[in-house]
Structures are given as structure tokens and as C-alpha cells.
Amino acid sequence: MTIDFELSEGSKLAQAHYHEVALQHMRPVSRKYDLAEHQLPTEWVDYWWNEGRFAFQDKMAPTDGFVTICLQAEELCWGDAGLYLRMPTPALGGSAVSAAGTAEQRKQFMSAFREEGGHPIWGAMAITEPQAGSDAAAIETTADFDAETEEWILNGTKIFCTAGEGASTADGGFIVVWATIDKSAGRGGIKSFVVMANTEGMELIGCEKKLGIRASDTATLRFDNCRVPKENLLGSAEVRKKDPSKTGDKGFKGAMATFDASRPIVAAMATGVGRAALDFLKEELERQGVEIRYDAPPRELTAIERDVIEMEAELQAARLLTWRAAWMMNAGKRNNLEASMAKAKAGLAVTKITQKTVQILGPVGYSKKLLVEKWMRDAKINDIYEGTQQINQLIVARRILDYPSAMLR
């Protein structure tokens, strides 16, 4: 065991495999579903459901665990970030169930995603509310227990629910909904509940029109006396008055833990979009006969050469921070700090890289004849969701300063 940057055989196979998938099944319909906002990208969804999700299994070889998952995310988002988010998978909903659910719950809610045949289904997580933003403690969606029927009754509205249309309307899919069972307890009262698709009382209000990732269904959902069986609560129903992130409450902590698992993936997704732009730029420059001289003295470089070299460094720094955060999960280390570092760095780096690429390519970079302008629009989401740049800076700051959230808001 020592510092090593060599990917395992399985990782390399995965990289190659998903790069091919991106080329064959995503790039060809990338512009189509950017223009046809919210339309179901059937070519892609059907491919993934019928073939894609099984395609790699036979190639199995020792992998780098979570790092390999990040490689998949990077390659597929190199293909198209919007389509990646539209994949029929348990997604964040699955992460929540895995992190905070019992063995039975995992079996009950996830198995449908492994069965062959049937129609595509999605998983999703619903946290954000119109007024709450990134402030989990301000969640107003309520869950009341009906002792008679032993059901939880959900009431409230959720926005920015990625894959929320698919997960709420395709039978067999589900949405993990954050709600409070005791407003007075603040974060202590917040629990997550699994709501199966088409459960009565859950209504799909609509999808957001966005700057980018337009193939992704970012849904608004209303819960109006939406009843779910008590078995659908993830974690314990016990309310701790103390900040549960400090206690053993698997409910909230588990829910939070899903971020430590998902942020490296989001960072990898960002890296993929940034790399798409940078790869294209370098190819285009080569076509134009513009060489990047890595050995030229700084004072002899052209502005473009220096830009490209800096973009490569920034992208690689983001990628390595991402791999580190993912590797820590393999090693069973707490990666809350490192996951936020990776997310913050990747989101910002690829925002700048894609913007710079549009600038360097001039009129052609701004035109929809190429995908470059789309990558700039897609990239920006990584600076915003799964905790904005600022939220992740806040998390990093608290950790390095060893401050509780009360001391640094």
C-alpha cells in the first residue's frame, strides 16, 4: 500500500467501455435533446435499460471501487451530462437507501432496477423546497404518523428534484423525500421517506426550463396527504433534539452521508463535461495546426498555449481531488472534507474551462453548430447543485477551522 496513480485493469476497461457508450449512444443525440427540452431521450433511455446497465458486467475485473464509479460518471458526462442525469437508475435515491436503509429496504426498493426486461424506471431524491434553498433545517414538508393505518402522511412541495418526472411517474421507481416529523426539533426532526412512483397524493407539477442539462427532468413535486407505509421511513423515527449530525441518528446522518458519496460523483461528472470541451479544443487546435508546447519557456508561450496548459492543470487537479475523495470511501475513511473539496474545485474549474473554450473558439464556439456552447451551459450546473460552490466552501472552511456550523454560517 503506497501512493499509486495507476488505474486497475477493471478501471481501464470501464473507462474504455463507457467512452465508447458515450460516443455511440450519447453524442449522436446530444444536440437533439438539448433542443427538445424535457422530451424523453428514448434512444438513450431504452439503450441503457435494455443493454447499457448489463453491458459492462461481463468485462468485470478488479476495479478501484468508487473511483471506477467516478470514471463511469466522467466518461458518460463527457458524452452528455443531461442524458447521464436521465439514465434509468436509482441515482441519488439509491444512494440514500443504501446509506440509510435496512437490508430489507434495499432489497424492496432497489431490486426492480436489477431485473431484466420491464420498462425503464428511475430513482430520485427530493430535498430542496421553494423557500429552503440549501438550508436543510428549514425544510417545511411535514410527515405525520397515522397510528391507525401505520402510515406516514407527507405534505409539502419539493423543487429541483433531478429525475423527478421519471421517478414519480414510471411504476416501480421511487423518490426519497426529506420531511420533518417534528419542526421544533430542527434538523433533528428531519427524516427521509421512500415514495413509490404514482403514489396517490404525489403530484408532478412540472419541470424547470434550464440554462443547460436540458435533457434532465428537474421536477417540482407536490405532496398532498401523500401516504406511505411506515416501512418506507429510512432510519429511525426517533427525534433527537441535539444536532443529529453530531449524534448517531442514522436517518439524518445517513441522508447527509449520501452527499459524501454523491459529491465525488458530481465532481467526476463536472470533470467529464470540462474534458469534453478541452478535448475538443485541443483537437480543433491541432486541426488548425496550433501546437501546444509543454516545454516552451513561459515567456515564449502564446496566450492560447498558456490557457490550454492551465486548463489541463486545473482539470487534472479537480480529477485527482475527486479520485482521492472516492478512494477514501474504498478505504472506509470519512471523506466529508475531501468530497466537498473535490466538488468545489471541479464545479468552479469546469465552469471556467468551458467558458474559456467558448471564448477561444470565437464565433464558432458561440454557435450551436458545435456542442461547445452546450458544454458551457451544462458545466455550470456543477457549480450549483449538490451544494453550491459557496456551500462546499462553507463545509471545507468549517472542517479546516474545526468550527461548528453555529460559528460559521
Added chain:
Amino acid sequence: MTIDFELSEGSKLAQAHYHEVALQHMRPVSRKYDLAEHQLPTEWVDYWWNEGRFAFQDKMAPTDGFVTICLQAEELCWGDAGLYLRMPTPALGGSAVSAAGTAEQRKQFMSAFREEGGHPIWGAMAITEPQAGSDAAAIETTADFDAETEEWILNGTKIFCTAGEGASTADGGFIVVWATIDKSAGRGGIKSFVVMANTEGMELIGCEKKLGIRASDTATLRFDNCRVPKENLLGSAEVRKKDPSKTGDKGFKGAMATFDASRPIVAAMATGVGRAALDFLKEELERQGVEIRYDAPPRELTAIERDVIEMEAELQAARLLTWRAAWMMNAGKRNNLEASMAKAKAGLAVTKITQKTVQILGPVGYSKKLLVEKWMRDAKINDIYEGTQQINQLIVARRILDYPSAMLR
């Protein structure tokens, strides 16, 4: 009256005159007094006292008022910022007296600076304290009134007092000291007092060893039952419990107002240092046969060309923000916001410009054979004193958000 960027005749004469002064009297001893830290730069001080301060009067022509003063600061700091701060003038002390003092006080304390002959004298302002930093309300130096002798008794320690050695030791000079006459009143209790050089009870502890502007005497002063006549209080002795910046108390407000007057000058000083570096870089590039093509398309520029063009834009933006803040004083407009904008922009811009210049010039930029490395060290002070970058951002933020200080700290 309309938008106009043409300098008046007097301003152009001033520019030319002080540029000559910088070339003849500052540059030749610039390195000498950077190496001989704290040593009195007699060539410069004597020149200024005997000739410099009178030299321009005969050239008088319609000027741009405060803008012209900024031009002087820019040219002389293009010469040497450390020597500029060591000029025998009333400096910030003078600004305080002019802003908050009565006609008698102005005559009493300032006239010595206008008389011919005699020995060089300095004015200074002492605000910062070891624990207070930029937090005026935390000032611990006390001023107690002795009704019997009708004197104010000062006790406390001041640090970072620019020109504090000269002002505290050369007879005829003075230091304006901020002290509280009522700690319980917070800012409301803070008043400023004129302490003449060599007043008993005022002790020069020493001067700071600094990164740059090493010719400038940044003094630490102790006040131990230092008695000053009641006439030396600037403004009224009345204590308002309300935040005086909201009231008419000329004492504190006047003291604060001196910043609105001094920040544009500091910004101009910064611009001068930054321009020294940029001018040299462009001359050096010309000597090396490197041309700056302002009409080349962005994608054809070399990294150095783009750097230089960006540095020029940044420097010019800082200069124009500075001129605007100074012009507002001519026009009698409140320039608190614009003065902080200019200061914040200039401090940051020249910090980056000088650092970039060192990098571009490589080994020669880092060597003390040239003044470039010194300009980088000197420039950094502009990001720090007269309110750090952060303090000025804070002031700007409060103004644009229309927040009282209590809402944004």
C-alpha cells in the same frame, strides 16, 4: 459641464513636474534606502523641505483640484512609494486637522509646514492599536480631561503610525491621536487629539521591519500620561451614545472623513507603483524587440502581450476610479463609496501587476539589480493600509446593499 477626460493645463504641468522630481530626486536613492531600512533619506527629505515643496508654486495654473493631488501622488510613488511616505509634510495628520479642526487649529498646527527655512517636520495620524486592527470602536487608548489644568491626558499604545518617527521627534511636527474619552460610548466616545512632537509622555518605541516601503518610518508609540492642552482636541468633546457616523459629531465623522479624502490618494499612490513596474516592463520588452500588438486578434496574442494589455486595462481602471473619487471631492459630493472602490481596486490591481511583472521578467525580475522586485514589495502595502482590501469591500458592500454596519460585519 459634461464627461471629460482631458486634464487641465495645471494638471499636465504638475504631472510633468513631479515626474521630473521622481526621476531626479527619488529613483537615484530608491534602492539605497530600501537596503538601509529606516535610515533617514536625507537627500530626499532635504530636497523636499528646501526646494520641493515650493518648486511647483510658480507653475500654478488652473488644476483639477484633488485630481491633481492624486497625480502628484502617482508620479512621486512612481518614483518611490517609501520615500513619498517619508516626505516632510502634514500628511494624514494634516488631513485630519483640515477635516475636523477649526480655523485656529488649522493655523496653529499647519503653518509651520509652510514657513521657509528651519528643519524638516512631519505630520502623522495614530489610529491602529495592537489589539484593535481596523476596528475603530475597539480603540483602548484613553483621553481623560484634567479639569484643573484643562488638559487631556492620553494613555495607550499605537502601532503602524506612518511617519511616526519624524512626526514624534522633529520639533514643530505633530501626530493626530485617536483616543476614547468614554469607553462605554463605543465609537461615540472616540475623539482625535493633536500631540506635538516631543510632548512629554509620548515615547517612540521603534519602527517596524517591513516587506516593502522600507524607507517609510512605521512607528510604534506609547502614550504614558501624555498631556495635551484642551485646544488640541479636534471637534467637540461631547459624547453621543448613538453611532456618531450617523450624527453630526464632527470629531469622529471628521476623522472618518479623512479616509474619504486619503483613500483616493492611497489609490493614486498604488497606481504610481503599479505604473512604475508596467512602464519598466514595456520598456524592457521593447529593448528585447517584443512588440505589444493592440490590434491583433485575441487568438493571435502571445501570453505576454495579453498580460500587458490586461495589466494596462486594470491599471487604467484603477486610475479612473481614483480620479472619479477625487473629482467628487472637488464637486463637493460624498465619495465614501467611490473612495473605497478606488482603494480596493487599486490595491488589488497593482499587487497583481507587480507580481506578474516579476514573473514575466524571470530571474532578472527577482534580482535586486533591478527595482522591479522592490516595486512588488512596495505595492503590497496598498492592499493593506488605509483599510485592507477586505475593509474596503465591506464599506462598498454596506453602501450598495444599504446595510448598517450591524447587518454586515
Added chain:
Amino acid sequence: MIDFEPGEEQALIIETVHAFAENEIRPVCREADEAGEPPASVVEAAHELGLVANSLPEAHGGGGERSAITGVLIAEELAWGDMAIALAVLSPGLLGYPVADFGSDSLQSEILPGLMGDSFVPGSLAMVEPRFDFDVLRPQTTAKKDGSEFLLDGVKCQVPWLEGLRHVVVIAADDEGLAAFVLPCGIEGLSTEAELKMGLIGLPTVELTLSSVRVDASARLSASDADIRRMIDRGRIALAAAGVGTARASFEVSRDYAKERETFGQPIATRQAIAFKLADMAIEIDGARLLVWEAAAALDRGEDAARLARLAYDQTMRVALTVTDGAVQVYGGHGYIREYLPELHLRNVAGFASFETLTLL
């Protein structure tokens, strides 16, 4: 004598134009962005203000008050409402100013009155070409002298192409260097393809192909190579002003949003990370504006403004991108939604590097 205050007349113009931008343009900016063209009503309403006409020669019914300073003040205010619509309503200048400056009397009589008639008639200028390494000073579009005629060949892009366009000014290289030609849109050999782009969608543009377009020598403006370089400077300064206006709009909406939006029971504007970002926006916007003003002032003094134009243009490009991107950040999740303005502002300035002469002074 240094002065940073617009004159009384200018102040009045700013006030009028700002009111128009606020009441007429801003409310329809999203509609224009989704529709791909400005609502006819707003264009006509702007035409009534006579902003361009006021700068065209009196001899042909204009106000004869051409001022670069006034021009940048107007461009900023209009773009504060919406950059795409601003460029659309100012488009008559793309044709009118070159013709006024370098057109023969007959050409002026043919074109200028039409731009100042009862209803809006757009103009257009074809400068940029669809290559990543396009150099505005070395167009690949050529004009070959052929007896009393010129033969034009080449491809242009980002050419404004609004409803009712009659003439377009095309920049090409002939044996004397840069040259400008006024072509009727319907001329033989000229074909267009509508462009889809990331932003400025409210300003319809085309890729313009010229295949052996044959025009009489009289269609060539008298503008010399140097004149056209100056034209490019005027374009950059005008565009920079529009960039400043866009950045200012983004700053203002995000400032207001930050004061309303609460997390942890407090407006996010009370958090230094947000407050300082807003402060930096305000500082950079003011700095860029002053660079634009200085460059415009140089134009009005008849000085060579190439360097100042470049500084103003590049600085504005940086500032506008940083500010609009920062505004998206301030809005957080909502910044990514087309329901709010920042993402529109970001898209509109993202192509700044190649906008060049999308508007003139």
C-alpha cells in the same frame, strides 16, 4: 478639465432611455430570447425615440448630433434592459453611420431617409467570419475589381438580420486593404442561413454567403482601410458599453435577490461571501464603464482610440463574464433556471470575444 458627470442634455437622454429600457424592453427580454426575435412593438417604440436618427445627418432629416459619449450612455441603458433587443433597436446605425460617414450623396439619399421614416427599418453590418482564428483586420472575404464593378466572395457570420432588412454593409478585403460595400439583401449571389447561438437569441443573425456577388463600384463606400479600423474601434467601444449595461443589470438583480432571499433566517446578502462578491461586481462594473467613457471621449476628440478601445473591450469582456456568472452563483439553483435573468445575461455576454461590430457609434 476632468469631469465624470454627464451633461444636462445627456442626463435627460439617460433618464428617457432608462425608463424605456425598464418599461418596454426588460418586460419582454425573456419573450425575445425564447422567440428568437424582438417583439415588433418594442422595436417600433424604440424607433419613435429616434435614438439613431438623432445622430444621423440633418441634411437627410437626422438630428445631426453624433456623439460617442452620448452613444455609449444610450447603449448601456438599452442593454441594461436587454442586450439582444438593444442591439436590434440600434441596428439601423450599422448601416446608417457608415453610409453617413462614407457614402456618396446619392447613396445617402437612397438609404438614410428610409432609416428615419415612420416605421423601423433595421440595418446590418457583416464583419465577423466563421473561423476560430478570425482576424477582423484580415477578412478572407474578398472584393475583386472587375471593370466598373466589384466581385465579392466569402462567408460572414453573426450578421444581424432583422425583419424588414433592406441593405447590409459588408466588409471585405480589396487591393487597397479593408473595404466596405453596401449591398441590397436581395442581390444575386447573396444567401443566408439563420444562426442558432447560445445567447443574443433575441437578435436574429445569419451566416451570410457571398458567391460572386457583382456590385457596381458605387456600392463601395469611400472608407479607407484606416477608416474601417476606426469603425471597428467604434464598434468595440459601443459593444463594451452594452456589455457594461448587461453586467450592471445582472449586478442589480442579484443584489436585490440577495437582499430578499433568506437562509438560516437571514438575507444571504448579510453573508460576506455574497456581499463581497456583489461589492466586487459594483467596483469592476464602474471601472469598465470609465474605460468605455474614456475611449468614447477620445473618439469625440477625433483621436486614435484603437488602444483605449481594446482596453475597454477586453476589460468589459472579462468583467461582464465574471459579473453575470457571479449573478448566477448568487441566485444559486434559481440562477440556473430560465425564469430568472442571470442565465440570460451570462449567455448574452459569453460570446463577447467575437462580437466585435454588432453595434456602432
Added chain:
Amino acid sequence: MIDFEPGEEQALIIETVHAFAENEIRPVCREADEAGEPPASVVEAAHELGLVANSLPEAHGGGGERSAITGVLIAEELAWGDMAIALAVLSPGLLGYPVADFGSDSLQSEILPGLMGDSFVPGSLAMVEPRFDFDVLRPQTTAKKDGSEFLLDGVKCQVPWLEGLRHVVVIAADDEGLAAFVLPCGIEGLSTEAELKMGLIGLPTVELTLSSVRVDASARLSASDADIRRMIDRGRIALAAAGVGTARASFEVSRDYAKERETFGQPIATRQAIAFKLADMAIEIDGARLLVWEAAAALDRGEDAARLARLAYDQTMRVALTVTDGAVQVYGGHGYIREYLPELHLRNVAGFASFETLTLL
């Protein structure tokens, strides 16, 4: 298999070196900066650790454990204590590694044991030349073959020149491209002038002039042009590691200062502007470190690391400058005073652009 954790042995080395940096180097860094040389005691103490010796060939009494990864781990820890002193104590490698890699047996026997004796003997490498447009791959210092000898002419700068230096490696261009020569410091035609520089003052350096220096062909190392390019890569990666260490030191002291320093009754670290600045420092430092590690790993795998070295070096240059400048900001007025560390860190990294091979792996 991806792994980000140092091996057990490496972890032990880090621990040891860090303790040394903390207890021996950090306390005297200011003294070295003001004196213009490292205290002899600290250099000797470092020598006892055998950090360089451990990587030199066993045949000549070394540990024979050369590892780029271990090297960058050591460089970061030492530079965390002080960059100038770190480069001083590692200077034997500037002579030892090239000789070990490309020296004849006799040259190795002549030089290597001396570097591993009871007391510290420094080394030096003359690479950089005093020109703003210096290109490390095209030195103007020349070596002309003259029978069985070479004639060296040229000027070098930023050449480490510590007390007791006996030999210096000089990089020159001969007819085969880049070539390296081992010269005794006293050789005829070699003259030195002490350099005054902004930072790294604790590492005494000279401007080295070679006028018709005549050396036997045996003084020329067998290193090919390609070998020396690889040497430059090793230097950049090692230096980047030192830059990371300096930045980390600056980050840590400013973080601690921010937690102690109070304004308005609260630690300044509770203000987002400061807290986020510190967070960004931490992120960028980790990012740069990983680039350095990756480049070092490539070296250990014997791969061409030129590109990775460039990325790591440039990134570290940016990060180190931003972080140390930020640390000065966090300290406010005190950041400008030579009583506190940030200004020293800032000066030490400000010349990074031209440091190149001030240390090797």
C-alpha cells in the same frame, strides 16, 4: 491500483522530516532570511538525517533508495519549515544525483563519498541564465570541444553557493545539444558574484561567469540532451513540492492567526471572506500536491513526465503565489511586517517562474 496514502516507510520519513522542519528549521527561518545564509547548525543537523545520502548509490555508501515520490514528500515537509533552508540542505543532490546517474566511476568515487561524509558538503547546479527570455532548453552558455578538452563560456544565475561548496554542475550547449559538466569551484576562468534577491535569501546564490573555462572531457557527464530534459523535469517536480510545502505553511499559520485574531469581538476566521479564502487555500494546495505526486509517480515508473511536470510546476506557481499573498491579506497589517511569516513565504515563491532546477530528485 489507485492509492493516495504514503507507504508505512514513507509515513515514517514524513513524520521524522516534519518533526525536524518544525523543531530545527522553522525556528531559524527568519534568522536565515536576515543573515543571507542558513545557520551551519541546522545544515549539519539535516545532514545527519541522511536524506540525500539515502538516495545515493549503495556502492559509494548511500542508501540506494532513490524514489521521486519519497523525494517530493521530503521536499514538501522541509519547505514547510522554510523553503530556502530546505533547498540548502537538499543541495548535495544538485551535484550527487547527476553524478550518480551520469558520472564515470572515477567521478562518482571522487565526488559521492564526499557528499556522505561526517559533515555537510553542499552541491550546486548552474542552469538558469540572467535573461528575461531565458529558455532552459536553449542555454547561451556554450561548451566547445577542443581536442580532449571543452571550453566553457557563458553566464549563469541563481546558482546555489553555500559555504564549503567544492563542485558545481554546469549545464551548457555543446554540439550534441544540452550537456552537463562537473567543475571544481576554483577552476580558472570561473568567477562568481553574490546575488541579492527578493526572497530565498536564506539560500545564498551567485551569478556565475565562465570565461574560457577549460575542462577535460572526463568532466562532461554522459547525460544526453534527453537525459538533461528529464533532469529538468525532476527539478520542476521537486521544486513544485517545495512550493506546495511553502504554501501549506502559509495556509496553516494564517488559519491559526485567523482563529486567534479578533475584531468586533469575534475571531476573523468566523467571517466568510476570511474563512472562504482559507478554504480555497486548502483546496488549491491539495490539488497542487496531487499533481506533484502524480508527476513523481510517473518518474518512478520511468515514464516521460515532461507534461505532468509542467502542469504541476505551473499550477504550484499559481497556487503558491495566491496562497502566500492571501496569507498576507489574512494577517492584515501584520502580514506586511517581517516579524510574521507570510511576507517571507510570499517573497520565497514570487520568483518561482524562473527557479527551475534549484533542487533535484
